[in-house]
Amino acid sequence: MELEVGLVSFTPGGGNKEVRGRRVGPPHSSRLARAHAKSAYNKNSQPPFHPSIHKALFLRFLTSPPTLPDSSATTSPHQTPKVRNSMANGVTLESVRQSLIRQEDTIIFSLIERARFPSNSPTYNESYVSTPTFSGSLVHFVVKETEALQAKAGRYANPEEHPFFPDNLPPSVVPPYNFTEILHPPAASININKDIWDMYFKKLLQLFAAPGDDGNYASTAASDLVCLQALSRRIHYGKLVAEVKFRESPKEYEPAIRAKDRDALMKLLTFASVEEAVKKRVAKKAMVFGQEVTLNNDDNKGKYKVDPTVVSRLYGDWIMPLTKLVQVEYLLRRLD
Numbered sequence: 001m002e003l004e005v006g007l008v009s010f011t012p013g014g015g016n017k018e019v020r021g022r023r024v025g026p027p028h029s030s031r032l033a034r035a036h037a038k039s040a041y042n043k044n045s046q047p048p049f050h051p052s053i054h055k056a057l058f059l060r061f062l063t064s065p066p067t068l069p070d071s072s073a074t075t076s077p078h079q080t081p082k083v084r085n086s087m088a089n090g091v092t093l094e095s096v097r098q099s100l101i102r103q104e105d106t107i108i109f110s111l112i113e114r115a116r117f118p119s120n121s122p123t124y125n126e127s128y129v130s131t132p133t134f135s136g137s138l139v140h141f142v143v144k145e146t147e148a149l150q151a152k153a154g155r156y157a158n159p160e161e162h163p164f165f166p167d168n169l170p171p172s173v174v175p176p177y178n179f180t181e182i183l184h185p186p187a188a189s190i191n192i193n194k195d196i197w198d199m200y201f202k203k204l205l206q207l208f209a210a211p212g213d214d215g216n217y218a219s220t221a222a223s224d225l226v227c228l229q230a231l232s233r234r235i236h237y238g239k240l241v242a243e244v245k246f247r248e249s250p251k252e253y254e255p256a257i258r259a260k261d262r263d264a265l266m267k268l269l270t271f272a273s274v275e276e277a278v279k280k281r282v283a284k285k286a287m288v289f290g291q292e293v294t295l296n297n298d299d300n301k302g303k304y305k306v307d308p309t310v311v312s313r314l315y316g317d318w319i320m321p322l323t324k325l326v327q328v329e330y331l332l333r334r335l336d
């Protein structure tokens with residue numbers, strides 16, 4: 001399968017194929033606070049429930065307090081907290097990897113929750129929703145409406161978060177939090193949620209949702225949203241991974257960036273042994289988190305709520321390749 005991601009055709013699990021002559025977003029503005037991104041979306045080539053346009057809108061890529069704690073930040077919700085210094089905060093490849101490891105738990109639990117429901121196909125069928133004001137599937141409706149609410153609550157003021165339906169999001173009603181700017185500003189133009197959406201609905205879902213229909217369509221859509229958000233956060237974390245790798249050895253990356261050599265960048269940022277460990281660890285977590293806990297544990301040996309091999313495959317074929325694609329896209333803009 002081939003996905004079109006930003007500037008390249010992307011084959012999950014394989015290499016990037018073709019460099020195209022178009023930008024993901026509008027030309028980079030020196031005013032980061034105005035950074036917007038749009039990527040074209042071809043409705044005909046996508047599932048019926050996806051939006052027609054993507055726009056990543058965020059001000060700066062930030063470290064969020066749970067993953068990069070900082071004792072110097074003020075915590076009053078009514079004050080703008082102090083700007084934090086990224087490298088002084090100890091953002092290293094190791095700390096970023098620890099965050100990715102923690103995010104595995106979130107992803108696996110979200111898959112387990114989605115697997116409670118069968119496939120529930122009406123959730124994805126445009127004809128199931130009947131309202132003159134909205135055209136799309138129930139899952140499209142739930143994601144779009146929830147994102148609008150969460151935007152008001154300030155979710156997308158944190159650049160670790162990327163909306164699936166960024167157009168016309170309402171403004172936040174909460175005061176801004178001054179996160180540290182860690183990423184190079186053009187990072188704001190990278191949002192591959194369109195591809196995450198397609199991957200999830202066209203490939204992943206059928207691997208862990210059993211066939212069937214139990215009528216719980218709203219809950220099913222809500223579970224899909226949680227999975228999508230966890231996947232999106234993890235995959236876009238590639239921006240931070242790439243920044244840290246670049247800062248650790250800029251001289252290694254600069255020639256490949258200047259030459260716009262995607263393959264060389266991909267080689268530089270790839271750590272095969274780390275990827276093998278990730279695949280093994282997520283399979284193990286799926287076994288541990290997804291086992292039926294009974295007083296007599298032997299009753300359920302080998303029964304898991306999501307198949308550990310599927311989780312491992314999901315990481316090997318989709319999550320890690322997409323994270324690396326985000327890294328390449330980020331590095332290509334790193335010297336702009």
Ligand SMILES: C=C(O[C@@H]1C=C(C(=O)O)C=C[C@H]1O)C(=O)O
Pocket residue numbers: 097100241269270271272274275278319320321323324
């Ligand atoms: C995220 C990293 O970059 C690459 C992508 C990985 C991933 O998505 O888990 C793992 C190893 C690297 O090949 C990393 O080095 O940790």
